[in-house]
Every structure is written in structure tokens, then in C-alpha cells.
Amino acid sequence: MHKDRLVEHFRKFPGIGPKQAERFVYFLMKQNQNFLDNFINNIKELKQYSIKCVECERHTYLSTHNPNEKHICDICSDENRDGATIMIVEKEMDIDSIEKSGIYTGVYFVLGGHLPFLAQDPKEYISIESLTKRIFNKIKNNSLNEIVFALPVSDEGDNEMEYIKKVITQIVGMDKVKISTLARGVSTGLEMEYVDHDTFKYAFDARK
Ligand SMILES: [Zn+2]
Structure with a gap:
């Protein structure tokens, strides 16, 4: 069932138990299509705009997207550290x-x-x-x-x-x-x- 698949997704989130996962799905059911579309788009873009530092493996969220960029985060590139x-x-x-x-x-x-x-x-x-x-x-x-x-x-x-x-x-x-x-x-x-x-x-x- 579709609902159960969604519950399973939320159960993978850190600190989320089965009851809470179910609560999230019921919450989403009550939202209008516009809310859901925005939610989906934000999730889709997350991967495009988040990038991992090649030095420390830390993920950061950037406002611009450059897939070829070798990203070094602000901590690793700080010469005072x-x-x-x-x-x-x-x-x-x-x-x-x-x-x-x-x-x-x-x-x-x-x-x-x-x-x-x-x-x-x-x-x-x-x-x-x-x-x-x-x-x-x-x-x-x-x-x-x-x-x-x-x-x-x-x-x-x-x-x-x-x-x-x-x-x-x-x-x-x-x-x-x-x-x-x-x-x-x-x-x-x-x-x-x-x-x-x-x-x-x-x-x-x-x-x-
Ligand atoms: Zn780093």
C-alpha cells in the first residue's frame, strides 16, 4: 500500500519511530497539492545543491550548483585553523x-x-x-x-x-x-x- 511505503520512508529518518512516521503521513494527506509539490521540489533540489567537502566529507548546502566543482568547505580552507x-x-x-x-x-x-x-x-x-x-x-x-x-x-x-x-x-x-x-x-x-x-x-x- 502506498501509505505504508511512505511510512517506511519516514521511519528511516533519525529518531523517528513507527507512530511518528505514521503521524507524518497523515499530516501530508491533509495538505493541499501546492504544499506537496513544494515539498517534493525542495527534496529534489537538496541533492543538487548539497555538496561534500573533498577533505572532511562534510556536506554543505550551496546556493549555486556546480557539479564539476571540487568543493573544500569553509573550515578546511580556513588558513587560521x-x-x-x-x-x-x-x-x-x-x-x-x-x-x-x-x-x-x-x-x-x-x-x-x-x-x-x-x-x-x-x-x-x-x-x-x-x-x-x-x-x-x-x-x-x-x-x-x-x-x-x-x-x-x-x-x-x-x-x-x-x-x-x-x-x-x-x-x-x-x-x-x-x-x-x-x-x-x-x-x-x-x-x-x-x-x-x-x-x-x-x-x-x-x-x-
Ligand atoms: Zn571540509
């Missing part, structure tokens, strides 16, 4: 919160997902190949001092971090590079997406 420190995060929203704190001056890498336990093929879930390539290039150019892990504090997050550490140490000799993890302290269950200034400052200053 410390390109020798890379912070590994799961998603773009994490960067937004960390940037708001104004404490971190290095660059980022967005994994673009999280690694479930017993994942058969990790590269289906996270951008591990681009990450190793980026780290490899930075080490080759002698421009990497530290890799900071800012992944979710959970068993799954820890497992993901161990996996990434293993891969990057296997591929590139890591003897000259410091690998650190944000301190956990009081805030177990720390979610980067919702981190506030003080919590991030503590977690970053006390990283080890």
Missing part, C-alpha cells in the same frame, strides 16, 4: 555544536554514519577509506600532529573507535602522531550533537 589536528566525528551536526563552543581550532573528518557491532563490511557504514587516505596524505606531507576521537560514548562507539584505530595504525605508521579521545568524566552518554560550551571545553582540555 590548525590543519595538523583532525577531529573524527560521526556527523555534520556534531561539528555544528563543537563550532559553537569556539574552543576547537583544528579540522574535522565526518565518518557519515556509525559502525554497528559485527558489521560485515565497515566501509558500507563509515567513510573509512577516505579517512585513511586523508591521514596518509597528511603524514606524507608531514602535516599531522594529532587525531582526536569525538565519537559517541557507548559500547558501539568504543568498538567503532577501536576499529578505526586498528585500521589507521595498520596502514600508516603512527609513531609520530598523537591519538587522543575526548575525556568522559561526569558526562557518560556524551552526545556531540548536543554538547554545550563547558562540557566540550572540559572534554577537550582533558583529552588523553
Whole structure:
């Protein structure tokens, strides 16, 4: 049934359960055609105008569309930032919160997902190949001092971090590079997406 297919779409959204997905579909049913057409067009254009940074894999939304452009985002291209420190995060929203704190001056890498336990093929879930390539290039150019892990504090997050550490140490000799993890302290269950200034400052200053 058509309605069920739509419910399934919404269920794929982060944090949306079956009830909520159904509520969205009933909401759409009540809207007029003009609303629905606008909604569809905005979704269609999203992909055309969003572009991924070739350095950090962060998606940004541009007002103009140039499919041939090799996009480097405003953070990666900012010469005042410390390109020798890379912070590994799961998603773009994490960067937004960390940037708001104004404490971190290095660059980022967005994994673009999280690694479930017993994942058969990790590269289906996270951008591990681009990450190793980026780290490899930075080490080759002698421009990497530290890799900071800012992944979710959970068993799954820890497992993901161990996996990434293993891969990057296997591929590139890591003897000259410091690998650190944000301190956990009081805030177990720390979610980067919702981190506030003080919590991030503590977690970053006390990283080890
Ligand atoms: Zn970037």
C-alpha cells in the first residue's frame, strides 16, 4: 500500500519511530497539492545543491550548483585553523555544536554514519577509506600532529573507535602522531550533537 511505503520512508529518518512516521503521513494527506509539490521540489533540489567537502566529507548546502566543482568547505580552507589536528566525528551536526563552543581550532573528518557491532563490511557504514587516505596524505606531507576521537560514548562507539584505530595504525605508521579521545568524566552518554560550551571545553582540555 502506498501509505505504508511512505511510512517506511519516514521511519528511516533519525529518531523517528513507527507512530511518528505514521503521524507524518497523515499530516501530508491533509495538505493541499501546492504544499506537496513544494515539498517534493525542495527534496529534489537538496541533492543538487548539497555538496561534500573533498577533505572532511562534510556536506554543505550551496546556493549555486556546480557539479564539476571540487568543493573544500569553509573550515578546511580556513588558513587560521590548525590543519595538523583532525577531529573524527560521526556527523555534520556534531561539528555544528563543537563550532559553537569556539574552543576547537583544528579540522574535522565526518565518518557519515556509525559502525554497528559485527558489521560485515565497515566501509558500507563509515567513510573509512577516505579517512585513511586523508591521514596518509597528511603524514606524507608531514602535516599531522594529532587525531582526536569525538565519537559517541557507548559500547558501539568504543568498538567503532577501536576499529578505526586498528585500521589507521595498520596502514600508516603512527609513531609520530598523537591519538587522543575526548575525556568522559561526569558526562557518560556524551552526545556531540548536543554538547554545550563547558562540557566540550572540559572534554577537550582533558583529552588523553
Ligand atoms: Zn571540509
